[in-house]
Amino acid sequence: MASGLLIPLMSGLVGGSAAGLLTGAPNPMADGDFLAPWVCGVVYGGFLVEGVTLLGAFALYAHRRWGGLLRAPLGALPDTGTRALQRIFLIPAAVVMAATGAVHVLWGAGAKAGKGAAGADPGTVLSAAADWSQGLLALLGAGGLLLLVLPRLRPRLRVRVPLAAAWVGSGSVFACGGCPWLGHAVADGLSPGGTAVSGGPPGLVGALDLCAGLVVLTAGAFTLCERASAVRGNAGQRMIVGRVARRTST
DSSP: OHHHHHHHHHHHHHHHHHHHHHHOOOOHHHHTSSSOHHHHHHHHHHHHHHHHHHHHHHHHHHHHHHHHHHHSBGGGOOOOTTHHHHHHHHHHHHHHHHHHHHHHHHHHTTOOTTTSOTTOOOOOHHHHHHHHHHHHHHHHHHHHHHHHHOGGGSTTSBTHHHHHHHHHHHHHIIIIIIHHHHHHHHHHHHSTTOOOSOOHHHHHHHHHHHHHHHHHHHHHHHHHHHHHHHHHHHHHHHHHHHHHHHHHHO
16 A cells, blocks of 8 residues: 555656656645645655655565565475465456556647536646556556466466566556545445545446455455465474484484
């Protein structure tokens, strides 16, 4: 959730601000239409610092704890008991992520098809950058996911590359796409007659993002459990072999 919220926010904020400076498009954060400029600087500047600090610390922690696994080639990954079953669900999830990511990229490029009714708010440079960021991250996650479940495509590629792509991409899809849709749906269900849930393609994209994110989350939990079980099994075997060796020597 932290990766899925902070990385799109950071990339969308920086990309939208840069696009506004280069193109001269109005930036609601600088114009004071959203909040006072100094408030935006403090709040969103704090988010940037938080993102760089937390994500950087997590990257160092992951490298120290799972460095051996992250440096291993994809072809050396051991086959797990549920990999074949995971592949049945994860390949469609990757396709869904790629499809919704392509839709977000088109919306970020200015396409109006399916975005909303005629005469709706045309959006700002920041909203366009947010769509670009979310769409590209979803496409990146779909590619990383396919490489993880089909390691024969690039057997010499290090695990850390597709794993980071799948982690960030699926996190973005789940946190920035699926969870807001679910929150709006729950709020709309608790307040009948409200208009919280987006209809048409935006609502469909949100629902698909939620489903794809949950599938990836579940598969990741299964994989971690299997890896932890294998590590404990190997440790137990080594302990038994050591005891046998000591008894034999004595």
